Amino acid sequence: MLSVLIVDDEKLVRTGIVMGIDWASLGCAVVAEASDGQEGYDAATKYNPDLIICDIRMPKMDGIEMVSKLRKDGNNAYTVFLTAYSDFAYAQKAIKLGASDYILKPFKDGELEATVIKIRDQIDKDYTSKTELRKSSILNDDNVKKDSVSKYVSDALYYIEKNYGNTNISVKLISDSLGLSESHLSHMFKKETDYTINAYITRYRIRAAIDMLRSGKYKVYEVAEKVGYKDITYFSSTFKKITGTSPSDYAN
Template identity: 50%
Template structure:
């Protein structure tokens, strides 16, 4: 889920963005608002958003100054710039400091939705793994049901309730048969492979540094952050915080 901060000096613009979209349907939540760059920096510290939607021209500190300071501090949140100014120098400066997108006011709702979807797609591409990423030592052709099970896990690993029963039912095969062929062809149990997949995705998310450890745990299907931590350490030799520190 993307945690969104809105930064704009016009209250009606902020209100329009907050109320004008079905944020839950986009797997987003509004965590705060700010009226200028200074307030935006404080809100980032308070709410730790991973998406900031900001105007450029604002009093006290403008959006580009805020973005520059965020990058100086090591913050890597996604940023969408909104502005009424079409001068390309604004866009160039915004992109220089790592803005993901640049929309001219007034913009259509679908333009902002599309910009958010592009960011979500980039995040998904960054963390999407193939079976070879997770099991690089497993060679040879896989049977139909093993490949389908791997693909199912790749699509549903974030579901805390996923298990052998759910996977077998989705494929229309018995649990016993699926367990047998999967272990025979990969040397992993279904749950063992699922765990490996989740931890590999978690490693990519922790390298990104935009997410807190409990958020990563939730994103890869763990309700219990302590259990996630112990599983992560068992497979990597490091706690999630130790791993993230080494990647910074």
């Protein structure tokens, strides 16, 4: 469900937007409302909404200034500007701030809802694209080629390939098997592969987990065990951190 912040200095307009729209049916929930730009900025900072519906002409801080300040803070919430002024200069400023839409007051019945639906669909599409990109990155990220690295690093890669399912695999275990010190192997591995050994093990495990989940042959807890995780909660959080989705959602 998308979180929405409503910012408008006209109480009747603000109340009409908050109360007059069936937000739940749009897959949204209004998390806060504000009567001026400063209140809106504070609310956006506090609630970090997915969507901001904001008037442009307001006291203390106008909508353009408010959103500009939020953008500088790194807040990239989707934004719909409302204004009673059909001044193209405002539209230009809104567009430069990455506004999703620009609606003139008084807007027609269903106009705001249609805009919200369009944005919601775009957010869903963006999320799906990013998730698929993460999955694709993990699946298609070429394994470090053993013939492009030194013998010791190649042997370490081979060891990981054969033992990633061992819950006790560690830098010490690998270095001992190769007759090297942990520090020397770690330095060589990072220099030649651009990964730390532990990071590479994690990626290798998640890549293997994705293949197993894709096959549909195993339950999530079975996959976790097979790729070396004793704690299924930790496995799930690691999987989601790397792929952008939980293993159960991926399996479904």
